[in-house]
Amino acid sequence: MIKKLLIANRGEIALRIMASAKELGIKTVVVFSEADRDSMPVQLADEAYCIGPAKPQDSYLNMAAVMSAAEISGADAIHPGYGFLSENPRFAEIVEAEGLIFVGPSPQHIKLMGDKQRARRTMEELGVPVLPGSEGVVTRVGEARRIAEKIGYPIILKAVAGGGGRGMRIINSPAELEENFKTAQREAYLAFNSQDLYIEKYIERAHHVEVQIIGDGERVIAVGDRECSMQRRHQKIVEEAPSPFISQQTREKMLTTVERAAERLGLRSLVTFEFLVDEDENFYFIEANTRIQVEHPITEQVTGLDLVKEQILIASGEKLSFSREDVKPFGHAIEARINAEDPRSFAPSPGRIQFLFLPGGNGIRVDTAVFQGYEIPPFYDSMIAKLIAYGRNREEALHKLEVALHHTSIVGVKTNLPLLLSLLKSPQFRSGNYTTRFLEEEFIW
Amino acid sequence: MKIEEIKELVDFILSKQVEEFEIEVEGLRLKLVKPKPEVKVVEAAQLPASQALSQEPRKEESEEKVHYITAPMIGTFYRAPDPSSPPFVKEGDHVNKGDVVCIIEAMKLMNEVEADVSGVIKEVLVENAQPVEFGQKLFAIIPDND
Numbered sequence: 001m002i003k004k005l006l007i008a009n010r011g012e013i014a015l016r017i018m019a020s021a022k023e024l025g026i027k028t029v030v031v032f033s034e035a036d037r038d039s040m041p042v043q044l045a046d047e048a049y050c051i052g053p054a055k056p057q058d059s060y061l062n063m064a065a066v067m068s069a070a071e072i073s074g075a076d077a078i079h080p081g082y083g084f085l086s087e088n089p090r091f092a093e094i095v096e097a098e099g100l101i102f103v104g105p106s107p108q109h110i111k112l113m114g115d116k117q118r119a120r121r122t123m124e125e126l127g128v129p130v131l132p133g134s135e136g137v138v139t140r141v142g143e144a145r146r147i148a149e150k151i152g153y154p155i156i157l158k159a160v161a162g163g164g165g166r167g168m169r170i171i172n173s174p175a176e177l178e179e180n181f182k183t184a185q186r187e188a189y190l191a192f193n194s195q196d197l198y199i200e201k202y203i204e205r206a207h208h209v210e211v212q213i214i215g216d217g218e219r220v221i222a223v224g225d226r227e228c229s230m231q232r233r234h235q236k237i238v239e240e241a242p243s244p245f246i247s248q249q250t251r252e253k254m255l256t257t258v259e260r261a262a263e264r265l266g267l268r269s270l271v272t273f274e275f276l277v278d279e280d281e282n283f284y285f286i287e288a289n290t291r292i293q294v295e296h297p298i299t300e301q302v303t304g305l306d307l308v309k310e311q312i313l314i315a316s317g318e319k320l321s322f323s324r325e326d327v328k329p330f331g332h333a334i335e336a337r338i339n340a341e342d343p344r345s346f347a348p349s350p351g352r353i354q355f356l357f358l359p360g361g362n363g364i365r366v367d368t369a370v371f372q373g374y375e376i377p378p379f380y381d382s383m384i385a386k387l388i389a390y391g392r393n394r395e396e397a398l399h400k401l402e403v404a405l406h407h408t409s410i411v412g413v414k415t416n417l418p419l420l421l422s423l424l425k426s427p428q429f430r431s432g433n434y435t436t437r438f439l440e441e442e443f444i445w
Numbered sequence: 446m447k448i449e450e451i452k453e454l455v456d457f458i459l460s461k462q463v464e465e466f467e468i469e470v471e472g473l474r475l476k477l478v479k480p481k482p483e484v485k486v487v488e489a490a491q492l493p494a495s496q497a498l499s500q501e502p503r504k505e506e507s508e509e510k511v512h513y514i515t516a517p518m519i520g521t522f523y524r525a526p527d528p529s530s531p532p533f534v535k536e537g538d539h540v541n542k543g544d545v546v547c548i549i550e551a552m553k554l555m556n557e558v559e560a561d562v563s564g565v566i567k568e569v570l571v572e573n574a575q576p577v578e579f580g581q582k583l584f585a586i587i588p589d590n591d
Contacts, residue, residue, distance in 0.1 A: 031519075034580060050578040051519045065579065068519045068551035072576040 001316045002026050002077040002101060006070050007041070009081030010060065012369045012386065013292070014041035017079050020308040029073040031066055033059035035377040040369045047073050054379045060084045063091050070100060077101035077315060083381070086291040087114060103315040105269045105290045113271070113288040117160045117198045123285045126261035131276065131284040133200035141181040145174060147199050154202040157184045161192035166234070170202050203284075205435045207277040208236075209243045211258045212299050214310055216320045217268040222255035223307075223327050224299045228274075229436045230423070232346070237416070237439065238423060239335045241298035243277075244394055244432030250281045259324075270296070270311050294337070294386070297367055301333035301390040332394040334401050336420045338385040338408070340376050343419040350378035354412035359404040363390040363397070376413060384415070394432065398424065419445070446473055512562050513570075514584040516577040520551030524573045532573075534584070538566045546584060549577065564588040 004027040007014050018028045018041065030045040035054035042048040049069040052059030059065065061084055070078060078095050080086035086104065089111035095102040104110065113119045117136060124130045132151040137160060138144045148155045148171070157180065159167030169184045171177045181197075189195040208228045213220050227243035228236045242251065258273045272293050275283040296307050305327070313321065340349045356372040368385035370376070376384060387408065389401035402424050408417060422445040428434050446454075458466045458477050466477040516522070524532035524547055534546050540560040549556045568585040571577055 049519055049576075050580055052579045059579075064552045064554075065519050071552070072519065072521065 002312060004029060004046075004073065004075045004077070005103070005312070006031065006066070006073060006075035006078045007045070007081065008060065008066050008078055008085055009083070010036050010039065010041060010369075010380065012367045012383075013081040013294075015044065015369045016367055017081060017292075017308055018045060020306060020312055021079075023306075023309060024312060026312070029069070029075050031059075031069045033379070035379050038375070040371065049073065054377065056084065056379065063088075063094060066091075067094060067098060070095075070098070075100070077103055077312075079103040079312070080291065082291050082294060087289070089114060101315050103269070103311060105267055105271060109265065109267055109271075110290045112265075113290050115160060116158060116162065116287055117196075119288060120198075120285065122265070123261060123288075126264055128257055128261045128273075128285045129283060131200040131203070131286070134198045136198065137196045138199055139196075141178060144177055144181055144197075144199060148174070148177060151199075151201045154204065156200050156202040157181070157197050158200060159184075159188035159192050159194070160196035160198055161194045162188065167191055168234075203276050203278050205279055205437065207243070207245050208274065208436050209246060209254070209277045209283065210272050210274045210293075211254055212293070212296070212307070213258060213262045213267065213271050213273065214307065214314070214320065215262055215267040215269065215271070216314050216318070217266055218263075219320050220259050220263040220267055221320060221322070221324050221327060222259040222262075223303055223305060224329055225251055225254060226295055226298060228295065229434055230429070230439055231436055232439050236295065237337050237339075238420070238429075239295040239298055240394070240397075240432075241302050241333050242329065244332075246277060246281055246283075250277075250283065254283055269314055270307060294383070295335050297365060297386060297388045298333035298335045301365065301388060302329045302331055303327055331390060331392045332397040333388060333390045334394075334397045335386055335388045336401060336405065336424075337383050337416075338387060338410070338420070339382040339416045340384050340413045341382045341416055342414045343416045346416075348378065348382045349414035350376045350382075351413045352376075353410060355409060356411070357407070357409040358385065359387070359407035361404075363400045364388070364404045365390070384410075398430070446470055451475065510588060511567060512564065512586045512588050513582040514546060514558065514560060514586060516549060516579060516581045516583055517558060518549055518551050518556060519579050520549040520556065520577065522571045522573065522575050522577045522583065523548040523550060523555075524569070534566050534569075536566055536568060540564065540566060540586070558583070560584075560586065562586060562588045 005021045006029040007017050008031055014030055021028050028045045029047045030041045031049050031051045032042050033052055033054050051065035051069055052062050085091040087110055089107045092102045092107040092110055120130050134147050154170055154172045157169040167188050169180055184197055185195040210226050210228055211222050212224055213222050224241055225243050227240040230238040270292050272289040274286045276286055277283045300307055342349055352375045353370055358366050365388040366385055370384045387404055389397045389404055391397035391400050405421050423429055468475050534540055542560055542563045544560045545557045546560050547558050549558055564586045566584055567587050570582050
């Protein structure tokens, strides 16, 4: 069993991981930047070490500093959380080379999934449907044109090294392709240090549905699906479990397909498979995230599982403690991400929280690290809390979430609370049938 | 004694260079103690681990200007290039800007830390071979005047 866990992250996810570690009797260490000295994770960890200045590159992304803190503290495992170093195969390799446990999939699997084109090819080989597109990297515009004609417009140009919604361009016509191809290559190079692009068919009215798996390297269990279509610029804002859009039959098919592929790969830890689902419920693999997801709590609420605890146990060398049959999802959970940002312009709104009241009670879970008087630093993500409502059915979860949002009070910074409340009221959201374009293109408030 | 008399007496005592004053008249005992400058005591145990680690001296820094050389990275602090050598600097030494004052070992790499000002080492704030955090004060130095 892990004895001392270093959490290489900040904010709510650092606290979330800490809670599971402490529950398991594991000592906790956090590393922090100068901007986070007064943060809750630093106060609550058994040990805390400042590893650099505020800028992520100098602290949370500084592998040498994180490893040095691990050495000094005598931690025997590192949990990377999400973002930062969580999907960096080099970091996972270094952690393992130093004889420590990396709480996550193997470096090889992180690397595989990080290369979007290779991941897509591998999934296809393992029987997971993928979107029609290029076989590999497309280097010339002429080649791109031929592929586009074969699969039909619109298409999407994607950076091989991209992900998380970055490095993509939607192309509607041959003329647009001519115009955008070189720019997309240059953008990809600037953003990801690789100009490699690939092509996929673009589905105009798509649902983003993802499947959460947990594996111990031998056995894999798909624990459930999540609807994540409520996005703005590929950033999720509201997530639901289970998806209100897909049928039970589609769900079964998705879970089984993913489970089988993941088991053949021998995946360990938590991995999320993201799919696009079209109007006819055809599903296509887009990418896999080899880390704990922001929206993991909704799966926890409907399954009763503690995913982070399971993840730590597996990292400690234990086998899965349950079987597929033990996973009996019940009810419905919805998560709303509260961001410190202007609800209209989406401009981040860092600053001091002068007054704070967070709701609780039946069916309400709040994952956060902020408190009254806390100064939200301008250097990191604007998400300050996740409000998760659970009910016996979707209707009940919706009502509980609405009440909880009304009962939330944050003074001192701007938040997206008005947007969230308005979203919950919209007939389309209520109907449960909304696509990834809804928030950006259709929703008016 | 009447209230007015007490007031007068207190004003009178406070105007004098007296630290403590005690009087007993007609069964009334009055004791005056002048407030001393407040000394804030912070229990180390109450500090988060990070701050407890960087035990900074709580001495009054009466010198007008003290400059601190801080750790440019997290790691282990070494005062000498190797265990058998004398320390790079000791208290009272004069250092020039750019002189190596210590080593911080991070990831098995020895990183030399240089003085960022010229001056006299007033105090070495960390014990040899102790872990230091990013930004932790290592040396107090009195910079040269010019």
